[in-house]
Amino acid sequence: MHKNLIATLALMLASSTAALADASDGRVKIGILNDQSGVYADFGGKSSYEAALMAVEDFGGKVLGVPVEVVTADHQNKPDIASNIARQWYDTEQVDSIMELTTSSVALAVQAISKEKKKVNIVTGAATTELTGKQCSPYGFHWAYDTHSLAVGTGGALVKQGGDSWFFLTADYAFGYSLEENTANFVKENGGSVVGAVRHPLATTDFSSFLLQAQSSGAKVIGLANAGLDTSNAIKQAAEFGIVQGGQRLAALLFTLAEVHGLGLEAAQGLTLTEGFYWNRDEESAKFGKRFMERTGKMPNMVHAGTYSAVLQYLKAIEKAGSDDADAVAKELHALPVNDVFAQNGTVAPNGRMIHDMYLLEVKKPDESKEPWDYFKVLATIPGKDAFIDPAQSGCDLVKS
Amino acid sequence: MTTIFGIPLQAFLGQLLIGLINGSFYALLSLGLAIIFGLLRVINFAHGAQYMLGAFVAWLLLSHFGIGYWPTLILAPLLVGFLGAVIERTMLRRLYSLDPLYGLLFTFGLALTVEGTFRYLYGSSGQPYATPALLAGGTNLGFMFLPIYRGWVIAFSLAVCLGTWLVIEKTKLGSYLRAATENPVLVQSFGINVPFLLTLTYGLGAALAALAGVLAAPIYQVSPLMGSNIIIIVFAVVVVGGMGSIMGAIITGYMLGVAEGLTKVFYPEASNIVIFVIMAFVLLIRPAGLFGRDA
Numbered sequence: 001m002h003k004n005l006i007a008t009l010a011l012m013l014a015s016s017t018a019a020l021a022d023a024s025d026g027r028v029k030i031g032i033l034n035d036q037s038g039v040y041a042d043f044g045g046k047s048s049y050e051a052a053l054m055a056v057e058d059f060g061g062k063v064l065g066v067p068v069e070v071v072t073a074d075h076q077n078k079p080d081i082a083s084n085i086a087r088q089w090y091d092t093e094q095v096d097s098i099m100e101l102t103t104s105s106v107a108l109a110v111q112a113i114s115k116e117k118k119k120v121n122i123v124t125g126a127a128t129t130e131l132t133g134k135q136c137s138p139y140g141f142h143w144a145y146d147t148h149s150l151a152v153g154t155g156g157a158l159v160k161q162g163g164d165s166w167f168f169l170t171a172d173y174a175f176g177y178s179l180e181e182n183t184a185n186f187v188k189e190n191g192g193s194v195v196g197a198v199r200h201p202l203a204t205t206d207f208s209s210f211l212l213q214a215q216s217s218g219a220k221v222i223g224l225a226n227a228g229l230d231t232s233n234a235i236k237q238a239a240e241f242g243i244v245q246g247g248q249r250l251a252a253l254l255f256t257l258a259e260v261h262g263l264g265l266e267a268a269q270g271l272t273l274t275e276g277f278y279w280n281r282d283e284e285s286a287k288f289g290k291r292f293m294e295r296t297g298k299m300p301n302m303v304h305a306g307t308y309s310a311v312l313q314y315l316k317a318i319e320k321a322g323s324d325d326a327d328a329v330a331k332e333l334h335a336l337p338v339n340d341v342f343a344q345n346g347t348v349a350p351n352g353r354m355i356h357d358m359y360l361l362e363v364k365k366p367d368e369s370k371e372p373w374d375y376f377k378v379l380a381t382i383p384g385k386d387a388f389i390d391p392a393q394s395g396c397d398l399v400k401s
Numbered sequence: 402m403t404t405i406f407g408i409p410l411q412a413f414l415g416q417l418l419i420g421l422i423n424g425s426f427y428a429l430l431s432l433g434l435a436i437i438f439g440l441l442r443v444i445n446f447a448h449g450a451q452y453m454l455g456a457f458v459a460w461l462l463l464s465h466f467g468i469g470y471w472p473t474l475i476l477a478p479l480l481v482g483f484l485g486a487v488i489e490r491t492m493l494r495r496l497y498s499l500d501p502l503y504g505l506l507f508t509f510g511l512a513l514t515v516e517g518t519f520r521y522l523y524g525s526s527g528q529p530y531a532t533p534a535l536l537a538g539g540t541n542l543g544f545m546f547l548p549i550y551r552g553w554v555i556a557f558s559l560a561v562c563l564g565t566w567l568v569i570e571k572t573k574l575g576s577y578l579r580a581a582t583e584n585p586v587l588v589q590s591f592g593i594n595v596p597f598l599l600t601l602t603y604g605l606g607a608a609l610a611a612l613a614g615v616l617a618a619p620i621y622q623v624s625p626l627m628g629s630n631i632i633i634i635v636f637a638v639v640v641v642g643g644m645g646s647i648m649g650a651i652i653t654g655y656m657l658g659v660a661e662g663l664t665k666v667f668y669p670e671a672s673n674i675v676i677f678v679i680m681a682f683v684l685l686i687r688p689a690g691l692f693g694r695d696a
Binding site for chain 1: 409412419517524526531546548550551620624626631666672
């Protein structure tokens with residue numbers, strides 16, 4: 001009886017590993033893992049999955065003669081759920097690479113798993129510079145933006161305009177700290193000061209307490225080191241408490257087209273923000289934007305366009321490497337220049353950071369907007385080398401070797 | 402400058418007022434929950450969704466039909482209340498004879514379905530709703546800048562809470578309702594239509610949630626997530642106040658709003674758990690809640 005049981009188990013194990021080897025040879029499978037139901041569902045969400053599908057179609061649906069498949073799941077902004085899905089995808093569902101990964105705590109967790117299992121992961125939705133800093137991975141890539149580039153863009157623009165004292169409203173987790181720290185350092189380097197900060201839980205609805213503290217601090221700029229619905233609610237309530245009329249400026253450090261659309265131009269007008277992509281910037285980006293619009297009903301922000309770019313580049317790297325083996329693909333990803341609708345002449349640094357231009361944008365007034373989703377004026381282009389941390393200074397041990 | 406616990410007096414007063422404003426929402430919502438639980442013995446997990454529906458109805462009426470804030474303040478609770486009554490009549494009613502757990506599961510499922518549908522239709526980042534012109538702007542109280550709309554929220558919700566309490570405790574209709582929960586068979590034998598009373602009660606509870614939703618629309622983004630963010634806190638309020646105690650729900654709502662507001666000054670990181678810490682303490686010391694009667 002016992003012998004039978006053990007024999008059956010052994011057979012089952014043997015057959016499942018055999019199936020695994022066959023399947024991973026027979027197709028390339030990409031997993032899009034992000035928040036599809038919480039505060040960041042518009043920031044990336046299901047539309048990022050759509051962007052990945054567009055990239056696969058534009059590439060022809062096949063690489064090295066095998067079909068490319070995209071799967072997706074909702075991690076609910078919880079690192080434990082995300083880790084379970086990532087392990088399941090890698091171990092039993094033959095997923096070759098996980099991408100998007102909105103929410104920094106999740107991205108860090110999944111990058112660690114990918115490193116352990118020798119799989120390529122490309123982060124477009126999360127912001128923390130830790131991903132290409134101390135916690136960098138030879139198989140990990142950070143594609144669309146990071147907290148440093150947001151600090152340089154939005155922080156830099158406001159310091160230049162005389163905003164030299166700051167108070168931070170910071171989301172109480174890895175991303176918020178990273179964004180606050182990067183921006184605070186940048187402000188101080190440029191002769192400014194930070195007069196205070198307050199940490200709020202993720203998905204706070206009422207910001208009035210925090211806004212009052214910011215108001216009484218007397219800081220010239222209130223830095224919103226949060227994202228998604230949190231930032232929208234903070235901006236809306238800041239208007240209510242007369243903060244902008246009182247002479248203080250709001251800096252939405254991570255704010256994209258998706259949130260501007262939700263907030264409306266009336267409330268969002270005049271905000272300065274930084275993105276890695278704007279659909280109405282040139283002809284090619286507008287063409288991409290309209291195709292995306294037809295499929296999702298909305299225009300893409302940098303997370304969506306970044307995910308498109310990441311999937312496309314991953315497939316190019318597989319083709320160049322002639323294999324979907326993670327070591328070979330990672331080598332090509334590091335070597336190939338990135339040229340698509342998202343990035344022009346982008347390069348990938350040894351720490352996994354994709355270095356490309358970022359854009360400093362201003363939200364238009366309602367009467368300046370000529371068509372739906374025409375929301376931004378491009379104030380400046382921030383060259384990649386200024387926007388991102390010098391890889392040698394990033395703290396990533398892959399750079400020295 | 403005068404200080405209280407190291408905080409300038411002005412900031413302290415400001416936070417106290419903010420706490421009262423948030424407390425107004427907690428009070429309005431927990432009032433509806435307490436009524437439904439007290440009279441129907443149903444733990445209404447759909448309350449957050451009904452609150453969200455109220456805000457969305459306000460937004461839809463404005464953006465599609467141009468109907469402004471003031472008519473909406475009546476229309477939205479009526480619509481959502483009617484919807485609540487229909488749900489009670491066609492579905493919830495069948496669960497009364499079963500364990501209360503079934504009512505909880507049913508309303509929880511209902512909430513997930515409604516929220517999921519709205520998230521699919523309108524996304525998570527929400528829709529903007531402007532403050533009505535009459536209540537725009539603010540006044541300087543000396544210790545803080547009070548948006549007029551927030552002042553209105555406190556005054557209006559206090560009036561609604563007290564009005565509801567009066568109806569239930571002091572009127573004939575209220576006495577029928579209370580009697581129907583004590584002994585439905587006896588009340589029915591007096592010729593009073595008890596099932597109709599229960600439908601009315603659930604509708605009223607849903608309408609109160611929707612009213613809170615309309616009040617919230619100009620303050621928060623009108624988002625499918627707004628209900629699930631607040632509902633757990635409101636349940637804690639009801640538990641602290643004592644399940645089913647109407648006055649308890651109102652007073653506890655304001656109290657916990659203030660407690661949360663003050664936590665945001667002293668230790669902001671704990672602001673989303675302070676209510677649950679209080680709940681745990683109250684349950685240890687008085688399991689029936691602050692205002693509950695021991696069963």
